[in-house]
Amino acid sequence: MAAADDLPTYKDVADAAAVLAGVAHHTPTETSRTLDDQLGVSCFVKCENMQRMGAFKFRGAYTAVNHYLNDADGKELKGVLTYSSGNHAQAIALASTKTLGIPSTIIMPTDAPTLKLKATQEYGGNVVFYDRYTEKRDEVAQKVKATLPEGTVFIPPYNHKYVIAGQGTVGKELIEDLQSKSIALDYLFVCVGGGGLISGISLAVKELSPKTQIIGVEPEAGNDAQQSLEQGQIVHIETPKTIADGAQTQHLGDLTFDIMQRNVSKIITVTDEQLVDEMKFFGERMKMIVEPTGCLGLAGLRKLVSSGEIEKGAKCGVIISGGNVDLERYCKLISSTI
Incomplete structure (x- = not known):
């Protein structure tokens, strides 16, 4: 529970x-x-x-990024990390980087639709690829997060x-x-x-x-x-x-x-x-x-x-x-x- x-x-x-x-x-x-x-x-x-x-993904992405941007504990938001096959990827890149100027790193499958990949990059997202059929995206996310600045938050596609x-x-x-x-x-x-x-x-x-x-x-x-x-x-x-x-x-x-x-x-x-x-x-x-x-x-x-x-x-x-x-x-x- x-x-x-x-x-x-x-x-x-x-x-x-x-x-x-x-x-x-x-x-x-x-x-x-x-x-x-x-x-x-x-x-x-x-x-x-x-x-x-x-x-619809823009709604959740912007709401979550806005929450961390205005977090009561006073920590500065240095970046956003997520994984997504495409729509949440675009949403995070648009909400955080394009709209609010916060760096975003997006873990996307190698077979992600070209349109969604291109839009994510055009919104300013830094894309890291993985194979969705042989790799576990949670494990990939942990490795990637360790390379990012302190103050980077992870915003998953749905369980948040x-x-x-x-x-x-x-x-x-x-x-x-x-x-x-x-x-x-x-x-x-x-x-x-x-x-x-x-x-x-x-x-x-x-x-x-x-x-x-x-x-x-x-x-x-x-x-x-x-x-x-x-x-x-x-x-x-x-x-x-x-x-x-x-x-x-x-x-x-x-x-x-x-x-x-x-x-x-x-x-x-x-x-x-x-x-x-x-x-x-x-x-x-x-x-x-x-x-x-x-x-x-x-x-x-x-x-x-x-x-x-x-x-x-x-x-x-x-x-x-x-x-x-x-x-x-x-x-x-x-x-x-x-």
Whole structure:
């Protein structure tokens, strides 16, 4: 169990919203008559692909860096270290180096998407590579940290109080925007990698719309979260091979797992083929480029509608986590059968 002091609460999410005001984008919630007609539900799509650096990760990264920059113990922040397959990497580089002028070192896998690698470097991040299939990134991070100046802090992609709180602002915005139109969600579908997004969102949703059921969606090839909730303990898996690179995590964190156990109704899985179908739908019908990981939520909703588990007329929220995908790879994925 995570220590109580490390666990974020809704107050931390609200505080994060205040920190992010005027810094992060308040992203739109879009609808599609075609989608509603196809599924027989009312669908509300929160577009974090339109967030700064193209993904929700900016929210958590900036919230965490801001916390250390203004830490009450008076220690000077000399640098930020993290590891990431891409979106958190970009977020840390943008939040710390590009925005606040604090050096950032990012440990990235050798097979990280070119677009995400290039953007991380352009935001000023110093990239160190590792092989995600043969090396353990925690061990690489320890070695790298020993070479960095004292005063460098490590901010992980998801298992961090202020990262989770920042990600939770996605849910706060969505629920408040819909409530302003007298809309209450029955279900909310959220992608799952390490659990930072869904755990943060769940804190906001359970506070503001407690009857809403939160459903996590992860790749079929990497269902560690599903296994973890079913077994009541964190399950570790080998790095999954999936096109959803943002969900190629091996396990949940103790913080995210604790929150998910209390707030998430269930975890379901979808195939890479289903993700490609949703990439095509977003591109063709909603005119948006969405990365494979960002399609997990809609693929999960469509799966449960098809199985009859979602009632007709239900009000369903879907989170698009990001839109960062190499255009060459995007074109190959939507024009081929996996």
